[in-house]
Each structure stands twice: as C-alpha cells, then as structure tokens.
Amino acid sequence: MDEFDIAIIGAGMAGASLAAECGAHARVLLVEAEDTPGYHTTGRSAAFWDEVYGGPAVVPLTLASGNYLADNGFLQPRGSLVIGRASDRVALEGFVAEYSALGARVELMARAGMVDLVPGLRPDWCVAAWQPGCADIDVAGLHQHYLAMARRTGSVVRLRARVDALMREGAGWRIAWNAGGREGAARAGLVANAAGAWADDVARLAGAAPLGIAPLRRTITQLRVDPPVPTTLPLTFGLAGDFYFKPAGDRLWLSPHDETPDVAHDVAPEEIDVALAIDRLERVVDWHIAAVERRWAGLRSFAPDRAPVYGFDPHVPGFFWFAGQGGFGIQTAPAAARLGAQLLLGQPADGMTAALDPARYAPGRLAMAQA
Ligand SMILES: Cc1cc2nc3c(=O)[nH]c(=O)nc-3n(C[C@H](O)[C@H](O)[C@H](O)COP(=O)(O)OP(=O)(O)OC[C@H]3O[C@@H](n4cnc5c(N)ncnc54)[C@H](O)[C@@H]3O)c2cc1C
Numbered sequence: 379m380d381e382f383d384i385a386i387i388g389a390g391m392a393g394a395s396l397a398a399e400c401g402a403h404a405r406v407l408l409v410e411a412e413d414t415p416g417y418h419t420t421g422r423s424a425a426f427w428d429e430v431y432g433g434p435a436v437v438p439l440t441l442a443s444g445n446y447l448a449d450n451g452f453l454q455p456r457g458s459l460v461i462g463r464a465s466d467r468v469a470l471e472g473f474v475a476e477y478s479a480l481g482a483r484v485e486l487m488a489r490a491g492m493v494d495l496v497p498g499l500r501p502d503w504c505v506a507a508w509q510p511g512c513a514d515i516d517v518a519g520l521h522q523h524y525l526a527m528a529r530r531t532g533s534v535v536r537l538r539a540r541v542d543a544l545m546r547e548g549a550g551w552r553i554a555w556n557a558g559g560r561e562g563a564a565r566a567g568l569v570a571n572a573a574g575a576w577a578d579d580v581a582r583l584a585g586a587a588p589l590g591i592a593p594l595r596r597t598i599t600q601l602r603v604d605p606p607v608p609t610t611l612p613l614t615f616g617l618a619g620d621f622y623f624k625p626a627g628d629r630l631w632l633s634p635h636d637e638t639p640d641v642a643h644d645v646a647p648e649e650i651d652v653a654l655a656i657d658r659l660e661r662v663v664d665w666h667i668a669a670v671e672r673r674w675a676g677l678r679s680f681a682p683d684r685a686p687v688y689g690f691d692p693h694v695p696g697f698f699w700f701a702g703q704g705g706f707g708i709q710t711a712p713a714a715a716r717l718g719a720q721l722l723l724g725q726p727a728d729g730m731t732a733a734l735d736p737a738r739y740a741p742g743r744l745a746m747a748q749a
Contacts, residue, residue: 401531422676
C-alpha cells in the first residue's frame with residue numbers, strides 16, 4: 379500500500395492550495411471524489427478579491443494573500459461599492475471607519491461619484507463605501523496553478539475517489555476510497571480535511587466531532603442587459619446584504635446574496651432566487667433586462683462563528699481541519715494555504731503569515747464552544 383506523510387481530502391481551492399504548499403516538504407496524497415477538481419464550490423464563485431468581504435476575522439487573510447495573487451497575475455482591477463440610501467449614511471460611515479482601522483482601503487463616496495461608476499443608478503441610492511483595491515480573480519488559473527505546483531513537487535492526485543473510511547493504523551491513518559466501484563487505499567501519517575461542504579461528514583469518518591460547518595446555498599445569474607453594462611462597472615453590493623452584481627465581459631453577474639441552509643450535494647439554483655435577484659436589481663438601476671442567460675448555485679460552508687477553521691482537531695490526533703472557507707476561500711487561498719502548511723508541518727510563520735493569529739482560526743475554539 380502506498381505511504382504518504384499527509385493525505386488531503388478534497389481538491390477544490392482549499393485542498394489544491396494546501397497540497398501545493400506542503401508538497402516541497404512532505405509526501406502528499408490529494409484525494410478528490412469528482413472527475414474534475416473544482417467541480418463544486420470552487421468552480422461556482424463570483425471571482426472577486428475584496429478587502430473587507432467576510433468580516434474582520436477574514437480581512438487579515440485577504441490582505442496577506444493580495445501580493446501573492448497580484449504578483450502571479452491572478453488579479454484584474456475592478457473596484458467595489460457598498461451602496462446605501464440616505465438613512466444608511468451613519469452605518470456606512472461606521473463601516474468605513476471599522477475597515478480602515480483594519481488596514482483596508484475604503485472611503486466614503488457621494489452620489490456624484492457613484493453615478494459615474496454605475497450609470498442608471500436610481501436616485502435614492504446616494505451614499506457608498508468605495509474600495510479601489512477590489513479586483514477580479516482568475517479562479518480557474520489560480521486553482522490550476524496550485525494543482526500544477528502540487529504535482530510538480532511530487533504530490534499524487536487521485537480523482538474520482540470518494541474517501542469512505544478513515545481508520546487509525548499505528549501512529550497514522552489508513553485512508554480508503556471508492557473509485558467508480560473499485561476500492562483503493564493508502565497510509566498517511568496525517569489527514570487534512572479540505573472537503574468543503576462535506577467537512578463535517580469527513581470528520582465523522584475519522585471519529586472526530588463535527589464542528590457545525592454549515593453549507594449555505596448562494597445563487598448567481600448571468601443577465602444580458604440593454605444597453606450592455608460598462609466593463610468598468612464596479613462590484614456593487616447593497617449595504618443591507620441583499621444583492622451584489624458585477625460585469626463579466628459585457629454581461630452582468632447578479633446574486634440575491636442568498637444564504638439558504640442546505641445539505642452537502644451537487645446544488646442547483648432555485649428559480650425563486652433568480653426572480654428575487656432581478657426584483658432587487660430593478661430597485662437599484664433602470665437597466666432593461668434583455669435575457670437571463672445562465673444561473674448557477676454553490677454551497678458556501680461556514681463554521682458557527684463564520685471564521686475559517688485551520689488546525690489540528692483538539693481530540694483526534696493527526697486529524698487536521700482546513701474548512702469553513704465560506705464566501706472567501708478563493709481570495710484568502712494563498713495565505714490560508716501557507717498558514718495551513720506551517721501548522722501541519724510545524725514550521726514557523728513567514729512574511730506572508732506573520733500578521734496572522736492562528737488561534738483565531740483554531741478548531742479548538744469551536745469544540746470549546748460546543749462543550
Ligand atoms: C456563488 C458563490 C460565489 C462565491 N464568490 C467568491 C468570491 O468572489 N471570492 C472568494 O474568495 N470566494 C467566493 N466564494 C467562496 C469560494 O468559492 C469557496 O470558499 C471555495 O471555493 C471553497 O473551496 P473548497 O476547496 O473548500 O470547497 P470545494 O471547491 O467544494 O472543494 C471541496 C472538495 O472536496 C471534495 N470531497 C468532499 N468529500 C469528499 C470525500 N469524502 N472524498 C474525496 N473528496 C471529497 C468535493 O468533491 C469537492 O471537490 C463563492 C462561493 C459561491 C458558492
């Protein structure tokens with residue numbers, strides 16, 4: 379039976395990036411249930427890097443990832459607006475103050491600036507927080523970059539292999555999977571759980587207590603609008619968290635910012651969420667919707683406190699969590715993977731991770747809350 383130092387379960391952005399960061403220092407096995415890595419949440423994202431997205435616990439990870447993403451050519455400037463009505467001014471001022479203090483570049487903008495950026499904006503939208511640093515991410519490029527790096531450093535990637543048993547064997551683990559009806563197995567000293575929406579299910583296989591990682595459905599629809607949206611349109615959020623939109627070429631990607639509790643599966647969009655998104659868009663801009671061209675949904679998986687979970691399980695030796703990447707698992711991937719590898723391999727922080735506090739992301743915080 380093949381022997382590895384680390385077996386990583388799940389080859390989405392989380393597992394692929396972690397394998398890439400560990401590969402130079404350890405023998406890594408990356409096991410993925412689907413034919414295509416990235417088939418689930420990673421392949422369904424809105425593809426943005428936004429300094430404040432995900433809240434204060436996520437900001438340090440996003441900021442720490444920015445240089446890696448930019449230096450490797452994965453970012454394209456976009457800019458983002460969080461827009462509000464007159465009654466939202468105080469809340470937006472607070473938003474700007476809170477996130478500026480965390481190191482994000484964010485400033486208040488008045489209606490004149492907003493209309494320049496979002497033509498057709500209805501008159502009641504008159505105040506916004508503007509983030510010039512927000513960027514589009516080449517998600518497929520980043521994912522392939524990490525998969526290639528993992529393979530280059532010697533990681534073995536097994537696709538179409540759903541892990542269905544994790545057994546203690548000596549000081550390590552025996553990992554067993556089903557590959558289209560054929561059984562496979564390997565041994566590894568450590569197991570890393572990068573199974574996205576399935577993270578709690580994988581924990582149960584290892585005899586670890588689930589941490590309450592909850593999959594929430596999010597929908598996006600692609601619209602053709604008339605006249606076509608400017609390609610310079612910023613990523614635009616409602617302050618109330620009830621919509622966002624951004625251009626994709628001359629098309630519009632629109633989300634109702636839904637967070638519907640779901641179960642781990644190959645999720646599909648609901649028509650009601652598409653309709654809700656369009657209804658909300660029509661309250662924001664006066665654009666004519668010429669066609670609904672595509673719609674899709676993905677599962678964003680959150681720990682109960684909505685911070686990601688990186689670190690060893692406090693009760694099951696050798697079982698490592700790399701889960702709960704919510705709606706920020708692409709934009710935080712470089713720093714998260716570097717930190718995850720350092721924790722797995724017992725290595726010190728480096729320039730990318732020096733400003734991160736691993737305790738903030740440790741699974742023990744949730745296990746204690748559950749006790
Ligand atoms: C609509 C939408 C928009 C988003 N927009 C953004 C954005 O703009 N920016 C951003 O940073 N993030 C965004 N996200 C979030 C981001 O996509 C996720 O945080 C990220 O993709 C999570 O990656 P992952 O590898 O954890 O999950 P996944 O990509 O789902 O990968 C987990 C993998 O584990 C595999 N697996 C599960 N169980 C097993 C098993 N037993 N054996 C083997 N393999 C297994 C699955 O098959 C799957 O491929 C968005 C998400 C959605 C849904």
